[in-house]
Amino acid sequence: MHDLAKAYEPSAVEERLYARWLELTDSYHADEKSVKPAFSIVIPPPNVTGILTMGHVLNNTLQDILCRKARMEGKEVLWLPGTDHAGLATQTKVESTMRKEEKGLTRQMLGREAFEKRVWEWTDKYGGIIIQQLKKLGCSCDWTRQTFTLDAEYSRAVLQAFVDLYNKGHIYRGKRMVNWCPASQTAISDEEVIPTPQKGKLYTIRYEVVEQPGRFLEIATTRPETLMGDTGVAVNPEDPRYAGLAGLHARRPFPEAAIPIVADAHVDVKFGTGVLKVTPAHDKADFEIGQRHNLPFLDVLTPDGKINCPEVPELHGLDRFEARKRSAEMLAERGLLAKEEPYDNTVGFSERGQVPIEPRLSEQWFLRYPKTQDALDVVAREQIKFFPRHWTKTYDHWLTNIQDWCVSRQVWWGHRIPVWYKDGDPASPKCQIASPGEGWVQDLDSLDTWASSWLWAYATMDDATRSKFYPTSVLVTGPDIIFLWVARMIIAGLEFTPGKTKAVEDNIAFENVVFTGIIRDKYGKKMSKQFGNSPDPLDLIAKYGADGLRFGLIRIAPQGEDIRFDEKQVEEGRNFCNKLWNAVRFRTMQGPIDPAADPSQYDPETHELTSFSQLLLHKLHKLLPQIQASFDRFEFSEVASALYDFVWNDFCSRFIEAAKADFQNPESPSRAGTLATLDYTLSRILRLLHPFAPFITDELWVNLGFGGPETAADGTPNANARTIQFAPWPCAEPVPAWVKDLWTTNSAEAVYAMVDAGRNLRGAVNQKVPFHLHLAEGASAPYDYEMPVLTALLNASEVTLALPSDPVPSGPFAFVPLGKLYVTLPKIDPEEERKRIEKDLAKVRKDLESTRKKLGDPNMIARAPADKVAEWRALEPVLAEKERTLLERQDALAGAV
């Protein structure tokens, strides 16, 4: 027998166990040749140089729960881990470090090759951190298949995908308006622009009509600094105020020029003055107006967001925000600024660069998404199921309004676009992975990182692995990347058909998508490094254990709802682990454990199996299908809560407390049956909890021999003795026939009800006091063996019984299912009791009133279902009797004073 410490010490267990697991499972290597049914998950790859956040903890714990459960269900499990190169994020991090630590060194100073080498060094140094952290959390990923998006194999798949799409005509290069980040100096996709409310100013400026000197058009703008790029002025063709102006010209103040006035339906007559200055090179809508009216495209900004307009030396070279103020001043000096008023508007910010993006005309690569209709269909037909389902609306909306994807980035860290150029060669450009030869120069741009990770669901697997494990079973991720990643992975699967056949069902990437909530702090703020409100999960693991963190977090994380995180919840998780530990510790004090314990060997009729044991077994077998149903809906917190409640209340507070009567009496005839019930239930509790709390459950399972002997009777080694991880999942076991026969009486419930009522009666009186049960008509007395339990749990000096025909005693009492339970207290505080009676009376009267109202309403009696009416009819006299008895007691109390 293993001696258990008085409290569970996670740090003493976790590291040792994890190392052991890696040995036992060959690092959780999934066998692609296995005949077991497959279960597979690909990890949402964290940034290679990132560190573990609470979001990762939630997400990866859920995946680990699914994988561990699947193993126990006898499936061959692949949880494929890896990391993402995070092109722009990583490049920015390395650049800023260089700038700080190496006197302003930039990547341009180093050159592309040397810089890439730097980033690889950085990646080698920090790249393993998050993987190590996942191991601390207990994640059972297949570490033999760990993948990085820049691995040679994966890279080839990414580039080949580009080449294929190019050859099919889905990819094109074009000079178009893109979202330009002046801080990172790259294009970004629409999905990476964060609209942010800003307090800005609306400037109303005056443009003179050239052909009608003295007539001025007032134009509202938030961006006077771009007026040098104005190549037109637009009015709505329907607007009577400006009829006849189209075809004339307006005078641009600086650099002074006459620019055409055009009529364009885009202009909203109700907004501002109804006149729009058109800056085709610096605004998406203006770009389109410019195209429609053949206006010139004048770029007056540099890539880093400075004014590029030598003709206006006052502004040339100024930062765009400086230039905004200065140009307003210049307009005012010329009498051309009519108004300047505060204005709230929404400005697109670059997610990475944290600065306003600049709509900018530039040469980029675009993808016309293929298979968008198929992608809509597979989700509509529920070939791919979303949990919660309402996210399908968001998904549908995006896919039906989809824009071409700008896949090129002006960064050096990532997959370089596989397009080659050679001046004067008629074959240029060529799209292929390898260089076509001497003199060919590769495109300078790299691919958007999401254009790498959209192949993650299958390009991480070799052919053999894919034929066993693809499509994957579940994807667990946040709804914030539903477009960036989830939808694109679905499209990639349908377009590249990596499955066993070309059929849609073999190429759906994943069967289920589980969306987690966002973790917020206790004030409701999103957790982020900037706010500093995100605890370090490793600190929490050190303080409360990985199991405590996992269980505490999952218990309060309802599906798809945001989570208000409070460290208290992790503390509760740890406390729960300790409760379990001590319940097992108590068990070890009663003698050796029987891993094959079978309560059905004990006869309930002769009370070898007590009512307490029967009730527990009944509840356990009611719990199992509930847990399975919750898992089927991916309602993890429901499972965790149900287990918490069962273990703490049904198992510890009630059953174990009742069982002490047996254990303290070596002669008890029900001792063996109670022990068997304890072992049988514990064995299942440990297995049910293992996916949530892998360490403590394995530690207890192995040390106490729940897995059975090391070798089976035929001499083969018994794997379940060495670890709980492959022990059979209890919900999958058939319900034993004997369980159905157990539930013949609820006498244990009656005992527990008396315990609750009696404790309430005695209130704060701590010494042992006598109780007296006065049976109601027709109630059967508790079994003899139940009386010591009742006495112990009530902390009673004795519990006496009286028949219905016996005289009714007086004194404080409570209604219980068997009748009335009286207590004899050394001293009765009449004031206290009066309050208690009044409280009971108020409750009874409220119930009685509502029941009588129902019964007195003929309409209700006529229309309510018969069983409900019968219920109310039966309830009424019971309540009335309660009221009468309480009033009697109240009178007696009044008389006594």
Add this chain to the structure above:
RNA sequence: GCGCGGUUAGCUUAGUGGUAGAGCGCUACAUUGACACUGUAGAGGUCACAGGUUCGAACCCUGUACCGCGCACCA
């Protein structure tokens, strides 16, 4: 403007039509007890608001308010 969530005890929340439930926190009490990472008890709720459907609404419908998120617009 459109869409998706949400609003139940001080806090976090469960609750798909029939007497509002839990955990934390708070208050009081209890340490030869498996567990103070504990036990026992107590206080604490017009279920956001207004209509409607129904014999009956926290629950279904409509609307309103407020909070969060997304999309679009944003001169």
